[in-house]
Amino acid sequence: MADLSVTVNGMKFKNPFVIGSGPPGTNYKTMAKSFDCGWGGVIAKTVSLDSTEVINVAPRYGKLRLSDYDAKGNKNVIGFQNIELISDLSLQEWLDDFRRVKDDYPEDIVIASIMEQHEKDRWQELTGLIMETGVDGFELNFSCPHGHPERQMGAAMGQNPDVIEEVTRWVAETTELPIWAKMTPNISDIRLPARAAMAGGASGVAAINTILSVIGVDLDTLKPQPTVQGGSTPGGYSYRAVKPIALRMVSELCRDQPDMPVSGIGGVAEARDAIEFLLMGASTVQVCTGAMLQGHKMVKHLIEGLDKFLDEKGFASVDDIIGKSLPYFTTHHELVERQLAAKLAKAGQKNRDKEWGENMAEVTDQLTTN
Numbered sequence: 427m428a429d430l431s432v433t434v435n436g437m438k439f440k441n442p443f444v445i446g447s448g449p450p451g452t453n454y455k456t457m458a459k460s461f462d463c464g465w466g467g468v469i470a471k472t473v474s475l476d477s478t479e480v481i482n483v484a485p486r487y488g489k490l491r492l493s494d495y496d497a498k499g500n501k502n503v504i505g506f507q508n509i510e511l512i513s514d515l516s517l518q519e520w521l522d523d524f525r526r527v528k529d530d531y532p533e534d535i536v537i538a539s540i541m542e543q544h545e546k547d548r549w550q551e552l553t554g555l556i557m558e559t560g561v562d563g564f565e566l567n568f569s570c571p572h573g574h575p576e577r578q579m580g581a582a583m584g585q586n587p588d589v590i591e592e593v594t595r596w597v598a599e600t601t602e603l604p605i606w607a608k609m610t611p612n613i614s615d616i617r618l619p620a621r622a623a624m625a626g627g628a629s630g631v632a633a634i635n636t637i638l639s640v641i642g643v644d645l646d647t648l649k650p651q652p653t654v655q656g657g658s659t660p661g662g663y664s665y666r667a668v669k670p671i672a673l674r675m676v677s678e679l680c681r682d683q684p685d686m687p688v689s690g691i692g693g694v695a696e697a698r699d700a701i702e703f704l705l706m707g708a709s710t711v712q713v714c715t716g717a718m719l720q721g722h723k724m725v726k727h728l729i730e731g732l733d734k735f736l737d738e739k740g741f742a743s744v745d746d747i748i749g750k751s752l753p754y755f756t757t758h759h760e761l762v763e764r765q766l767a768a769k770l771a772k773a774g775q776k777n778r779d780k781e782w783g784e785n786m787a788e789v790t791d792q793l794t795t796n
């Protein structure tokens with residue numbers, strides 16, 4: 427069996443599969459379940475200082491299916507939308523849960539995801555309190571696309587590189603623990619907020635959070651979904667359909683800052699998806715919706731699939747494949763040049779007398795420079 431462990435910013439993950447912030451890591455019970463099933467780490471559900479501001483609605487999810495076939499199951503779900511807010515557990519409950527999970531699973535990696543208003547004292551107080559519980563690191567949620575934009579939280583912050591740099595610096599001043607800044611895809615150039623986060627003292631970035639979306643419209647009522655008391659609001663899109671966008675963004679980040687650790691997220695439903703993120707340069711891979719739809723036990727298939735891939739291709743460790751596909755990217759211009767060169771080379775091979783036949787004029791053209 428190949429070595430599946432990865433060490434990122436000094437944190438040793440027994441495998442690169444990490445629960446992404448959301449329902450699958452939303453309290454002690456779900457974090458413990460994640461480790462019992464074999465996940466390499468957990469990013470806990472995002473927490474803030476005051477949970478009384480967090481009022482969720484139900485329903486708050488919507489699914490996009492490939493077809494109506496098997497409409498009740500999850501096999502043909504390709505996209506998922508949520509309008510869920512951050513955790514509604516109190517900070518005290520979270521502090522207890524972080525302590526308990528680190529006591530019970532000292533070898534497993536627990537990263538706290540935090541989010542606050544644009545106030546230095548609030549970010550530093552939150553960081554300081556959570557740091558004391560023994561968590562291994564922090565993820566800064568600069569990326570939730572819905573909920574509390576009026577308080578300049580989440581993506582409202584993550585779309586402003588100057589604010590990202592400032593807030594990351596506030597956290598970095600407070601803790602020596604690793605800090606990953608979680609990026610929003612709802613921006614035209616994801617490299618800019620990542621550069622700002624690193625300038626502010628981040629140890630790496632996580633990408634991507636959900637993509638702002640409208641999952642569909644109920645053709646009977648004409649109301650957009652998910653519908654709550656007759657109304658709706660755009661939400662965050664995730665699962666299989668977002669993977670190509672996430673892979674592109676992760677590749678852009680890894681090509682722009684090759685030494686920056688990137689935790690890849692978005693649309694991982696099976697082992698091959700996760701392997702693709704590793705090949706794009708991610709050193710860990712987060713999964714949120716996949717674990718919601720398939721259960722925590724899906725990690726067993728991720729581990730088996732990665733192990734089989736490494737063995738079959740003759741790689742000794744996960745480290746050997748991180749970023750392995752990046753050198754193949756080039757510009758469209760360069761592709762055209764290569765194509766031209768290949769055509770000329772092929773024409774050169776025609777320079778053998780047996781190639782001459784019916785197509786006399788065409789071959790003559792290929793061998794002529796003007």
Ligand SMILES: Cc1cc2nc3c(=O)[nH]c(=O)nc-3n(C[C@H](O)[C@H](O)[C@H](O)COP(=O)(O)O)c2cc1C
Binds near residue numbers: 446694
């Ligand atoms: C129901 C739900 C709740 C989420 N809550 C959070 C959250 O509290 N904080 C956060 O940073 N990301 C949150 N996310 C985003 C995920 O962590 C992840 O970035 C995104 O869903 C893409 O990955 P996936 O396709 O594996 O779900 C949430 C996603 C879902 C589906």
